[in-house]
Amino acid sequence: xKTTILIADDQPDVIEALAxxxxxxxxEIVHAGSPAEVIRQAGARTFDVMLIDMNYTRDTSxxxxxxxxxxxxxxxxxxxxxxxxxxxxxxxxxxxxxxxxARDFVQKPWDNxxxxxxxxxxxxxxxxxxRSQRLESENSILRGDGATxxxxxxxxxxxxxxxxxxxxxxxxxxxxxxENGTGKGVLARxxxxxxxxxxxxxxSVNIGGLSDSLFESELFGHVKGAFTxxxxxxxxxxxLADGGTLFLDEIANIAPPQQAKLLRVIESGEFERVGSSxxxxxxxxxxxxxxxxxxxxxxxxxxxxxxxxxxxxVEITLPPLRERRExxxxxxxxxxxxxxxxxxxxVTGFHAAALQAMFAHPWSGNVRExxxxxxxxVLMSSTSQIMRADLALxxxxxxxxxxxxxxxxxxxxIRKALARFDGNVSxxxxxxxxxxxxxxxxxxxYSL
Numbered sequence: 213x214k215t216t217i218l219i220a221d222d223q224p225d226v227i228e229a230l231a232x233x234x235x236x237x238x239x240e241i242v243h244a245g246s247p248a249e250v251i252r253q254a255g256a257r258t259f260d261v262m263l264i265d266m267n268y269t270r271d272t273s274x275x276x277x278x279x280x281x282x283x284x285x286x287x288x289x290x291x292x293x294x295x296x297x298x299x300x301x302x303x304x305x306x307x308x309x310x311x312x313x314a315r316d317f318v319q320k321p322w323d324n325x326x327x328x329x330x331x332x333x334x335x336x337x338x339x340x341x342x343r344s345q346r347l348e349s350e351n352s353i354l355r356g357d358g359a360t361x362x363x364x365x366x367x368x369x370x371x372x373x374x375x376x377x378x379x380x381x382x383x384x385x386x387x388x389x390x391e392n393g394t395g396k397g398v399l400a401r402x403x404x405x406x407x408x409x410x411x412x413x414x415x416s417v418n419i420g421g422l423s424d425s426l427f428e429s430e431l432f433g434h435v436k437g438a439f440t441x442x443x444x445x446x447x448x449x450x451x452l453a454d455g456g457t458l459f460l461d462e463i464a465n466i467a468p469p470q471q472a473k474l475l476r477v478i479e480s481g482e483f484e485r486v487g488s489s490x491x492x493x494x495x496x497x498x499x500x501x502x503x504x505x506x507x508x509x510x511x512x513x514x515x516x517x518x519x520x521x522x523x524x525x526v527e528i529t530l531p532p533l534r535e536r537r538e539x540x541x542x543x544x545x546x547x548x549x550x551x552x553x554x555x556x557x558x559v560t561g562f563h564a565a566a567l568q569a570m571f572a573h574p575w576s577g578n579v580r581e582x583x584x585x586x587x588x589x590v591l592m593s594s595t596s597q598i599m600r601a602d603l604a605l606x607x608x609x610x611x612x613x614x615x616x617x618x619x620x621x622x623x624x625x626i627r628k629a630l631a632r633f634d635g636n637v638s639x640x641x642x643x644x645x646x647x648x649x650x651x652x653x654x655x656x657x658y659s660l
Contacts, residue, residue: 438487
C-alpha cells in the first residue's frame, strides 16, 4: 500500500530535509508552505500522516497558526494522524496541540531515528483506526445503531437492507425513491457508513432549498470577489465531499439550466468555482433522493434523461410505513429512548392501547410522523408508559370505508367479528373466511 505523507512548513529547507529523511519507493511526499495549502491538500486526497509546523507568517513563536490549523483538520477528519513540529517548544503548547487533535509532538531540530519511529507508528495506528471505524460502521447497519437507526424487521425493509449490503461497498451512484418521511436521508447515511469511503466526509445538500443564484456557489464554491457577498474563498459541497459521499436530497427540484452543470461534474469529476477559471477535480460518490416521478418529468421535458441515467445506476425504493408495520414497535422504542433521555423523562414503554393505536394509524407522514408523535407523547406523558391519549392520534374511522386503508378495514372487520362472538377466535375466523392461524397472524400484526 502506497504511503502518503504531507509535510507543512514555511521553510523550504526544512521540507527538503524531512522529505529526504522519510522518502522511499513506497512513500509519496506532498509539500505545503502555508495553512491554506494544507487545507486544500486535505480536501483533495487522503493522507496517512501529516507533519505540520506550528508557526507560519502570522507570528514566529506562539504556535497559534498551527493550533488553528489543527482544529480545522481534526474537524474535517478526526482519524487523520497529525504530528506537530516547532522550534519554540513548551509544555503548554504541546498539551494544547494534543487537546486539539495532534497525535505527537516533535521539537526542532529533531532526532532522525525518533522522528522515523513516530511517523511509522502513527501511520500504522491511523490505518488501524480507520479500518476499525469502517467495520464498526458496517456492523452498525445490522445493529440499528445511531441517532436515527435503520430498522428492518419487516420483510419489505429486509429486502432494502439486502440491497444496501450489496451496493454500499461499490462506488455506484444510487437514487433513493420513496414518500416524504420514509427515511431516505437515513438510508443515504447507511450506504455511506458501509462503504470504503466511511472514514471521509458525508456531505448533504437539499437541492430544493437552493435558488438558481446560489446553486453553483453551494455546489462548486466561489472565490473572493466573485459576487457582492463573496468576501473570501469558499469550498463547495463537491470539494467538501471529495473522497466521500455527497447526498443530493430533493433532486427533482433542480432547475433545467443547472442540470447540465451537474451532469458535467458527474461525468468528468471537474468543475470551477464561481469567479475562477481554475479547473478542480473531486472524487465523489453521489446518492440522490426524490419522491417525484422523474420518468414523467423526463417525458415532460423538465428533467434530463441523461442526468437520470447517471444518477440511478442503482435504484432503491423505501416502502411507506403502512407497508412495513412490523417496524413500528422497534422504531417507536428507539424514538422513545432518545426523547426520554433528551427531555429527562422517566418513560420506559408503551401501553397496549397506545401500540394498538400506532398500528391502526395510516401514517401518511411515515417514519417522520411517527417520530414527531412519539416526541410529543414523551413530553405529554405523566406516567412511566406512553398512553394512547399521549399520542394524540385520531381514532380509526368507523364509517366511510372508502376513506380507509386496507389495514384499517381489516382491523375494523376483525374487531367486529371478535366482538360478535365474544372473543371466540375460531368462530370469528369462520365468519371472515380465514383459517384460525391466518386470523391469529393478523391479530398479532395489528396488536389485537
